[in-house]
Amino acid sequence: MNKLNNFADLAGILANDRIAKASQDETNAAAYNGAFIEHSELAKLSVMDAPIATEMPDADMARAAVELAVGTIFDVFRDTRMEEFAQQIVWGFVNSFHMTARLAEGREDDAAKKLGELARINDSSEIHAVEMEETQMLCQTLQGCREALEAMRDHASAVYRVETGRPFTATRGSQVSRSSATASQIAARDFLAARSRQRNEDHAPTGPMVVVSGGQVWHDHEMIWDLLDDIKERIPEMVLATTGMRKGVDAIATGWAQARKVKSIAFVPSAAHGQSAPFKRNENLVRLRPVEALVCEGSGIQANLAQRLRGAGVPLHIRRIDDQRSQQGRTRA
Template sequence: MTKFNNFADLAAQLANDRIARSDETHEQSYDGAFIEHSEIAKLSVFEEPIATEMPDPDMARAAVELAVGTIFDVFRDTRMEEFAQQIVWGFVNSFHMTARLAEGREDDAAKKLGELARNYDPSEIHAVEMEETQLLCQTLQGCREAIEAMRDHASEVYRVETGKPFTATRGSQVSRSSVTASQIQARDFLAARNRQRNEEHAPTGPMVVVSGGQVWHDHEMLWDILDDIKARIPEMVLATTGMRKGVDAIATAWAQARKVKAISFIPNRAHGNRAPFLRNENLVKLRPVEAIVCEGSGIQSNLAQRLRQAGVPLHIRRIASQRAPQGANRA
């Protein structure tokens, strides 16, 4: 028990040092995610229901602060500092991948529950199976929401420390239990829209497109333009062309900081050299209400031309119009 108390005291002390720079959204997401759907839990169709509680949300929040913050602190101002970002990215990504696995199991349980509900059977065996499948679905939902809350918190600490957004390599980054920003892959967005699925994967709202080269340093310029657009269009949804560096990464970091849903439209490489231009065409078909295009390659020039032809209000920024690089990242 002494070990538990020492960890709690240490976690609380470190958390208090860092919580000041986090907004209240994370507390709300933890409180909303770490709830008891039932006094009984079930995580496998082969096991009996058990009476276990969810982790304490305050301790979970402190543990994320402790784990992520300590890695940055230990490596800071040492020759290994550059590796901290890679290690923490992997840590945050492990939450993301685990949440996706839990979501897959949850979807399977929900599918089975739907089949059981459609195939009515008055027998006691059928009733028990339905009850246990529903409990399994609820338990997995609660676990997924808790893991997503921790992932979102860890990714925010990562963004504050590095000035860069955490972007998962696979799948959309959405949280049904929180109000944090979501990063949605274009494939999930289009599929959800076609099937008229949920708001998490097919957000509704005025679309604002951002695209630019991968070599871009003027964060202030882009953040100022995006802040101005959001002030005029509070319900905007950000669409980027999916690059992990430069203009797209800066815009995605802004979306995370401002809690704006972002959709990454990565070219489908199956189309070969035509892929980026087909992607540009599809972006214009979404009828964006405004766009920012920064100088990059012929792909950005093509997008700007298509947007202008479609009558979309356009902000064009040249590489030469950037201000001198700043020493510190904008938080």
């Protein structure tokens, strides 16, 4: 481990390295430039506040700040006794971006609902016109803030995945990305609700669905990635559906989706169905008419899913634990 004379030397080395990495990532640059847009010269963040002339943060500075804040934790803890804690700390950091973006989205939805109600009122008065104008400004301002927060969350999530080899998965709600440069992770509850309401493509992707499920103990990332790459080559517009486990096959597949910019839906069993929840989830997955599936050996839940998929005539790839390659000498870029 390198020893430095003072904190300033350490900070300078880490900052320069991380900023250089951020500046070379054209995908993130495009996402930030598309999100940090000022819809109007004025901004309004609440019903009570008057519009003010204020700007969005600089996109390049925001990108460098996220790279430094997230990446430096890994840099400082690397090769020390605290290395294992870096993942937990950064997960919390990424999740804070996610939850804040969802709060902004809720306020944006409330403003949009109010704007719709005002638009339906037949009132030609100046007071009504001003209220509509300011409500629209509120909605646009919150939209811009939400998109900027999502861009920063997706960037932080990408750094997390590169450093840990695992995808960031939010504990609550969908991780929807409006930018085509990043993948979206959609919670099954949001997906089914959006589907029933004919909501937008962000929450109800309509591409051919490919189902992946497997046990929580699985080391052969290459096997999963190679199979999914082959499927995506044949089905470019595929949407990935997993059974929502945070370890093993499902986590590997979710990491693949993030790397390949494929939308994914996590079908976590509903606690309302008790012990039968995983099997009810399997039934619902098959009802969505997937076009192909990969099931890896796990428990009776995977066996049940494979049986249902085969009965429905879905093209099915089965992989057993013994099919995995040796853990020695395996790497994945």
